[in-house]
Amino acid sequence: MTGPTGVRCTLMRGGTSKGAYFLAEDLPADPAARDDLLLRIMGSPDPRQIDGLGGAHPLTSKVAVVSASADPDADVDYLFLQVAVDRAEVSDRQNCGNILAGVGPFAVERGLVAPGATETSVRVRMLNTNERAVATFPTPGGRVDATGDAEISGVPGTAAPVVIEFPAGDAPLLPTGRIRDTVAGAEVTCVDNGMPTVLMPAAALKVTGYEQPKDLEEDLALADRLREIRLAAGELMGLGDVGDATVPKLTLLAPPRSGGAVATRTFIPVRCHTSIGVLGAASVAAGLRLPGGVGEGIAELPRHGDRVRIEHPTGFLDIDAVIDPDAGAALRTAVVRTARTIFDGTVFPRPPAHPSGGNDGSAPR
Template identity: 40%
Template sequence: MTFAAQLKIPATYLRGGTSKGVFFTLDALPEAARTPGPARDALLLRVIGSPDPYGKQIDGMGGATSSTSKTVIVSRSQRPDHDVDYLFGQVAIDSAFVDWSGNCGNLSAAVGPFAIAQGLVDPARIPHDGVATVRIWQANIGKTIVAHVPITAGAVQETGGFELDGVTFPAAEVQLEFLDPAAEEEGGGGAMFPTGNLIDDLTVPGVGTLEVTLINAGIPTIFLNAEALGYTGTELQNAINDDPKALAAFELIRAHGAVRMGLIARVEDAAKRQHTPKVAFVAPPRPYTASSGKPVEQADIDLLVRALSMGKLHHAMMGTAAVAIGTAAAIPGTLVNLAAGGGERESVRFGHPSGTLRVGAQARKVDGQWQVTKAIMSRSARVLMEGWVRVPPP
């Protein structure tokens, strides 16, 4: 019996923010995987090591968490005033499913550096020393991200002194601007507030009726008050992830919220849309000890936020959820804004399980509707490994 050799595909393994993923240029993929469909999904599942009934992704590049089970495809942009198109695939761990319904804000920080290193950005726009501006079209949700990438001696600068809670070592700072971040296309349900309200009552069978803020910004997100769930907002991962009843309740909230937001037609459809919407709970500031042992003082933050991704409490904060937090905080009357003390603001610093994060947002009311022109935050990114990823042929 003869056996076929593994496929050898050019790829780069990058950390972006508090996530890691396998990055590909579109033209490096096998021809069948260059267009959306089953062949692409099957390839990416095999690269990451899913589906894995053991939940470990031992036979792939995934790290068995929502933060490390990610793939990215980047290509030269066909759109005017953009350098590259960026497509994000969230790979399920224990099922054969790739979710294309939203963006990854953390890995967005690595798209600009990757694009420059792969020669996808016009060299004339790369300074010898300084900051390169990379204009990114986020293809999942149809939005523009502007990445400001530090350059030293004509190459992407990866080392530096910027510290990001949730990442152990410092690196170079990459500033991101999410322009007009209210989700509209594949990743959202239309308006920033799909129900037209800043706060809604959401009835979830088996859980109760809860006050929620339903927002499409960065990524569709359902915000709740921590107190209504019996939490303080200072919880770390184990407090939620080791509680099956809590996880089941959050999934029910997510499913019913997704229907209310117009993202799915039936509660049962939530299983096929695991990446969006996100669920987060908020609380007024209070001191706590982060997962690293670092103390977070009440005076250090404006509010507390804990968010779930792919059915588990996130170890830090998803970048897209941070955009939603910053946007909601800037609009008086949302649960996020009220937890932060109310009033108008253009930035907010919130506490998450790994520490703190600051995000800015510029909001205004136009013809009675809230609009956010952009949200801004800083992350870091660096190449962990580059070369080829190998997978058995289909």
């Protein structure tokens, strides 16, 4: 059987997402050629992604492109690419903190970083935003070992912890310069602690904030309202026209129900996240600590310590968040995630579309 040339690929679960990890040298240098290849590898555009690696959901249609970094303050460069499921679109306009959890172990396994005898720290430059992170994980005997007792909501079983710390960046925590804004008639707090995020009370949108993601997605009036707010917030946050982007994220806030600080429902952009992204949660945690933000009167912040527990539809995510409210800056952000290699080998992409228009991934008619 003949077909397209295979590409070396590692499929990993990173946090509560799943994606294909590649060395940059194994993909075309030209972004257009790279994106065409990735669409064919993931099986897009097709709602089922039946002819590729994708799992028919944005959380399982992700790509990490990793390379040794020329920056003396980083070990590796990480480019995150979101591959649309039902559209021929690949976006680099955001980071992904969950897929980030697999970058350090991947870099060690592929020989980009030498492992330590007991644990390894990998300094990562996130090319999407030029922000930094340090991922630390166990390497007993100088080998990546994914077994451990760390448990994260939304993932069965336990695994080795990957502690990700985000140094304070240069971007303002408050992109609009204000703790509260009125956007398309809604009171919001716009915050960026690694992920541009718009916080708003769920009750203001006539929902409880405890609904199942599927039920929220089926609320067409809510979807229209969220689009209106997101487009206006994008302009206000300096992101320009975000009609075709997945940022900013929109997070609805409600009082906690399970011992956390707040209950959340997050939209990417109108699909409701079944959990919450790492960087989105980091922005939520920082936003909750801002006096006068929309979280006041909703969130129940801990009296002691830096840890903020963010409840989401399938459990919770703990974020260590320290901010300077006077300066409007994040001082420290850290999170515990887990990651695991599912397979490592060769992936064979779907053949390129025929000039006559066939083989384009569309559903049969």
